[in-house]
Amino acid sequence: MTSDDEFDVRVLPTAEDIAYYRENGYFVSKKILGDDLIAQALEGSERLYRGEYDERFPWSGNRNVDPNFGVRFTERNRSRADGYASFHSFGLRALARQPVISAIAAALTGAAEIRYWKDQLIYKAPAGSPRENEGVTGFHQDKRYWPTCRSDRMITAWIPLHDCSTENGCLVVIKGSHRWRNNHALVTFGEKNQDFIKSKLINSEGEKLVEVPLALERGQVSFHDCYTIHGSYPNVSGAPRRALSVHLQDGENRYRDLSFLNKAKPVYQHSHDLICRRGENGFPDYSDPEIFPTLYRRATG
Numbered sequence: 668m669t670s671d672d673e674f675d676v677r678v679l680p681t682a683e684d685i686a687y688y689r690e691n692g693y694f695v696s697k698k699i700l701g702d703d704l705i706a707q708a709l710e711g712s713e714r715l716y717r718g719e720y721d722e723r724f725p726w727s728g729n730r731n732v733d734p735n736f737g738v739r740f741t742e743r744n745r746s747r748a749d750g751y752a753s754f755h756s757f758g759l760r761a762l763a764r765q766p767v768i769s770a771i772a773a774a775l776t777g778a779a780e781i782r783y784w785k786d787q788l789i790y791k792a793p794a795g796s797p798r799e800n801e802g803v804t805g806f807h808q809d810k811r812y813w814p815t816c817r818s819d820r821m822i823t824a825w826i827p828l829h830d831c832s833t834e835n836g837c838l839v840v841i842k843g844s845h846r847w848r849n850n851h852a853l854v855t856f857g858e859k860n861q862d863f864i865k866s867k868l869i870n871s872e873g874e875k876l877v878e879v880p881l882a883l884e885r886g887q888v889s890f891h892d893c894y895t896i897h898g899s900y901p902n903v904s905g906a907p908r909r910a911l912s913v914h915l916q917d918g919e920n921r922y923r924d925l926s927f928l929n930k931a932k933p934v935y936q937h938s939h940d941l942i943c944r945r946g947e948n949g950f951p952d953y954s955d956p957e958i959f960p961t962l963y964r965r966a967t968g
């Protein structure tokens with residue numbers, strides 16, 4: 668276990684693990700992250716919640732890009748998801764960019780290169796009066812939020828900042844759902860009614876919905892395919908549940924121009940499209956090293 672560039676290659680997924688991921692759409696790692704690294708990330712998150720930033724990135728304060736920037740978090744009974752957290756906190760950045768995480772992502776997806784795509788710092792407040800469904804994450808597919816990404820091999824690393832179980836609302840994946848590609852409505856992170864999503868919105872292509880709660884100990888990381896349907900239930904533990912969700916793209920991912928869908932205004936624009944550099948074709952460049960650093964490259968020769 669380590670918190671720097673070196674890691675024990677025995678933590679990398681085996682051929683069986685990779686086959687499992689490809690079949691089921693998720694993978695749970697061994698303990699791969701050290702306690703100090705996670706403690707520093709937790710401390711970094713507390714600082715952000717107080718409105719204290721280790722670093723501003725050039726677009727901090729642009730409400731279209733980073734609406735939560737500098738907004739102090741005073742209501743501990745409210746849940747919150749903060750984008751660009753790893754740009755603002757050194758502790759969270761170290762966690763998001765851990766080489767062992769991107770090496771595992773590369774092995775699972777088979778990608779020769781892994782680039783950072785985005786991250787989200789998630790605070791799930793304890794459920795209770797007045798909101799029994801406080802902090803529920805509606806079942807969704809991450810890829811539905813990124814239609815301008817051409818790649819179908821994107822992957823999310825979900826990093827808990829402490830032990831997680833069903834009691835505090837751990838992540839729940841639906842086994843094999845990455846193969847169900849006709850789920851265009853699943854931009855439902857914010858939907859609190861899981862039964863509605865499951866009965867009315869998910870097209871399981873005739874297969875049974877098998878929910879798998881991913882109980883993790885601190886130091887473990889779970890990985891899910893960008894099409895795997897996942898979400899989480901209320902946190903009834905009495906203490907907040909915290910996690911950093913790191914979304915990764917493979918080196919082949921490119922911008923997809925969707926403007927033909929509506930000539931009058933952009934049909935869809937990711938906040939990244941406002942800040943990353945443009946390629947020669949004038950479109951957002953998803954390999955801009957300032958926003959999308961390369962975290963893993965397969966050794967050649």
Ligand SMILES: O=C(O)CCC(=O)C(=O)O
Pocket residue numbers: 789804809823824825838856897898899910912913
């Ligand atoms: O932590 C959660 O409840 C949701 C996380 C999530 O949607 C993700 O990691 O992609």
Ligand SMILES: [Fe+2]
Pocket residue numbers: 807808809897
């Ligand atoms: Fe997600």
